[in-house]
Amino acid sequence: MEPKITTIERKLIIGKKLEMSLTKQLTPMLWKSFLPIISQIQNRNSNELISFSVYPTDYFQSFDPNTKFEKWAGVEVTNVADLLPETESFEIVSGMYAEFIYKGLPSEAGPFYHSIFMEWLPNSGYQLDNRPHFEVMGDKYKNDDPNSEEMVYIPIIVR
Template sequence: MEPRIETLAEKKLIGKKITMSLTDNRTGELWKGFMPRRKEIQNSMGPELYSMNVYGPLYFESFSPSNPFEKWAELEVTNFNTVPDEMETYTLPAGLYAVFHYKGSGTDTGIFDYIYSSWLPNSDYLLDNRPHFEVLGEKYKNGSPDSEEEIWIPIRLK
């Protein structure tokens, strides 16, 4: 599976976040709190949902499944003029990304094993310290084997 390499422009996002780890996965809790309220975001740029992970600068250097990170559930917006109560803003910085098209239920972590253990070490790129995210568009069907999404991994040239 080869990704497309894309330069992403800065994006403005509004949503909810939670601190979690892979061993204390609170993704369901986050989305359960966000989805009923997403329509309160008045200036969204489209229906696509963003599932974003913000890792600390040493997260991957001393990787452990118990390392904490921020997980976000968000929508892209035109501006931050109106932010619903109990939601926050995030400016996703511009940069280079490897974009993988994924089809599956989302419970199989094999795609991430492939990206970090096989594709990345054999590519012309290094992991960059910017957020990682998935774009959940119209073909995304939570838990379905027919679900499709894009996985965006921040990279920089070696």
């Protein structure tokens, strides 16, 4: 599992967020509330969907699956004017990311993420940076399909 190391330019996102934990996953509910309004969002710059997580600063140092974090369902836009009342904006700042391809069902992604954080990262010469982790679901993404594909971005800095 060798990722592509890339620098991501800032991304302006319009979406919805929920606070959750790994033990109290609300991601399906979040997307179910967001998908019906996507077509009303102005200034979209692609048809891709973006899922991202904003973790507390010490989330990975003292990992506990009950610790809460913000999960977002969103789309990238060129500007954040004309927000719908039920949406918010967020800026993912520019920075270095490890880009992985995940193929499969979301419910089976546990071993994939485990190998990133427990195998690849400790041996990589990089460490996690305190920026959002995100996934881009483009043309190859098929919800609940074992052949689905999405891009996974983990924020890193050189050790």
